[in-house]
Amino acid sequence: MGDRLPHWLLGVILLLVAQGAAAAPGLTATLEPVWDGHFLPGRATEVRVHLLAESGGRFELALQSGSGRTRYRGILEAGTPQDLWLPLIPDPGAPVALTLWRDGERVLQQNLWFTASPAPLTISVQPLAPELPVDSASSTLSSRVDGLPRTGDGYRGVGRLVLPLELLPRLDRQQMAALRDYIGDCGMLLMSGGGANLLQRIKGIAGCNGEYIGITGRYSAAGPASAPAPAPAANPNAEPAHGWNDPIALFFAVYLVSLLLIAATWRRPAALLAAPLLGTLGLLLFWPLQDNPVQLVSWAEMQSGSANVRYSALLRIVGNRGEQNRRISLSSRLGMPGVENAMPLDIRFDALRPGLQSLVTQVRPFSRYDYRFQGSLPAPFRLRLELSDNSPRVTNRSDTETPAGLLSWNQEIYALPALPPGQSWSPTGSERIDGRGDPAKRLRQRAGSARAALLLPMTLQDAGLIAPDSGIDRLQGWLLVRPAGGLS
Numbered sequence: 001m002g003d004r005l006p007h008w009l010l011g012v013i014l015l016l017v018a019q020g021a022a023a024a025p026g027l028t029a030t031l032e033p034v035w036d037g038h039f040l041p042g043r044a045t046e047v048r049v050h051l052l053a054e055s056g057g058r059f060e061l062a063l064q065s066g067s068g069r070t071r072y073r074g075i076l077e078a079g080t081p082q083d084l085w086l087p088l089i090p091d092p093g094a095p096v097a098l099t100l101w102r103d104g105e106r107v108l109q110q111n112l113w114f115t116a117s118p119a120p121l122t123i124s125v126q127p128l129a130p131e132l133p134v135d136s137a138s139s140t141l142s143s144r145v146d147g148l149p150r151t152g153d154g155y156r157g158v159g160r161l162v163l164p165l166e167l168l169p170r171l172d173r174q175q176m177a178a179l180r181d182y183i184g185d186c187g188m189l190l191m192s193g194g195g196a197n198l199l200q201r202i203k204g205i206a207g208c209n210g211e212y213i214g215i216t217g218r219y220s221a222a223g224p225a226s227a228p229a230p231a232p233a234a235n236p237n238a239e240p241a242h243g244w245n246d247p248i249a250l251f252f253a254v255y256l257v258s259l260l261l262i263a264a265t266w267r268r269p270a271a272l273l274a275a276p277l278l279g280t281l282g283l284l285l286f287w288p289l290q291d292n293p294v295q296l297v298s299w300a301e302m303q304s305g306s307a308n309v310r311y312s313a314l315l316r317i318v319g320n321r322g323e324q325n326r327r328i329s330l331s332s333r334l335g336m337p338g339v340e341n342a343m344p345l346d347i348r349f350d351a352l353r354p355g356l357q358s359l360v361t362q363v364r365p366f367s368r369y370d371y372r373f374q375g376s377l378p379a380p381f382r383l384r385l386e387l388s389d390n391s392p393r394v395t396n397r398s399d400t401e402t403p404a405g406l407l408s409w410n411q412e413i414y415a416l417p418a419l420p421p422g423q424s425w426s427p428t429g430s431e432r433i434d435g436r437g438d439p440a441k442r443l444r445q446r447a448g449s450a451r452a453a454l455l456l457p458m459t460l461q462d463a464g465l466i467a468p469d470s471g472i473d474r475l476q477g478w479l480l481v482r483p484a485g486g487l488s
Contacts, residue, residue, distance in 0.1 A: 041091075066091040068344040125167055144171045184206060184378075189214075191216070221254050278334070295475075296313060296475050327358050330470065337359070380458060391409065394425050401419065405456035
């Protein structure tokens with residue numbers, strides 16, 4: 001890195017200077033972005049905020065970029081240091097603005113710079129790493145153990161993590177949870193110094209059947225070059241129907257009716273003018289009466305016997321009753337969403353609601369806002385799908401009953417009953433059903449050429465990722481279970 005200061009150290013110096021200039025006596029604020037500020041454009045990353053105050057009181061902190069804003073509200077205790085790990089999405093070539101308020105008064109404002117990486121990062125964890133040297137051609141960095149992320153968002157830009165086995169016990173609880181989310185979403189982890197037994201245990205909690213977990217040389221970044229499989233795309237058939245929620249389609253429909261009226265009454269000049277005006281007026285009166293609920297649909301996949309489920313989800317908000325703010329409460333484990341047809345993100349955290357994040361959207365009439373989430377979560381139940389020449393066998397190895405669903409077997413669809421713990425089931429001719437329904441079409445579409453697959457209802461609220469008072473009106477979700485050996 002030559003004589004250039006690390007980005008996080010430069011941020012610390014600037015913040016300390018700004019703190020004195022901003023007339024905030026007795027307050028120290030330090031920022032340290034993960035991976036020394038290197039990130040993959042379009043992906044979330046993580047920033048550690050360290051606060052220490054001589055006097056207690058409420059505070060609010062905001063990190064603002066062109067892609068959105070992350071806000072946190074909390075309480076400072078006198079003389080007690082406080083560490084926060086917050087997600088954000090930086091913009092290449094532009095700073096992230098930090099603003100800190102105490103008891104409603106702004107006391108600090110400063111910029112923090114990040115460095116865009118041309119490719120997913122390769123991170124080599126070492127016992128001692130005073131700096132994070134960068135190989136710009138391969139986007140390779142080295143990191144200390146205490147520099148590893150505390151949230152899943154910190155791994156969004158990482159393509160490969162090299163971790164010596166002897167350093168694993170030095171990870172704290174938050175780091176272990178973030179690491180599990182990373183490998184659960186099929187992140188590539190290469191370990192040095194580990195035996196076959198440990199390797200199998202770690203593969204057992206990883207996604208993609210542990211395909212991207214391996215052993216490599218000591219402190220080496222070498223390993224398999226293949227990239228992890230992408231997360232399952234949201235099933236188009238499971239996404240919210242557009243219906244009459246598309247204002248452009250609705251306008252076309254209104255004017256088509258208007259033209260038909262004009263054609264029928266073209267000899268009456270007043271009708272030529274009145275038909276479009278009345279059609280537009282009717283549209284403006286009709287639109288606010290539409291029921292446009294906030295919807296969240298999800299699609300998840302897992303292998304038989306896997307400990308993890310990979311999911312993708314679409315949150316859709318449609319404006320119809322004047323401009324208003326919508327606040328959606330979600331588990332912080334969902335992380336930062338991708339944005340489609342939406343305004344910049346506004347994500348809020350509150351110390352009084354630990355484990356939750358709020359997504360705030362300023363909704364405008366005739367507008368639609370789409371937010372996409374993807375990641376992994378522990379499998380909600382353990383289902384074993386075993387194949388034989390004659391028929392498949394489904395066994396519930398969970399402690400709770402599994403919901404009823406569908407089985408696809410040799411291009412036929414069967415009704416899968418709810419299974420109590422420990423119970424097994426195999427299809428007979430009596431369970432065969434008509435495969436033209438919507439769930440059966442979904443199952444056939446996603447199972448592809450596989451001989452067998454299961455489809456079960458499962459929403460993200462069932463998985464504990466949606467708060468009871470979330471502000472979401474409609475939840476829909478499905479889980480596809482493939483036989484062991486198929487793609488997860």
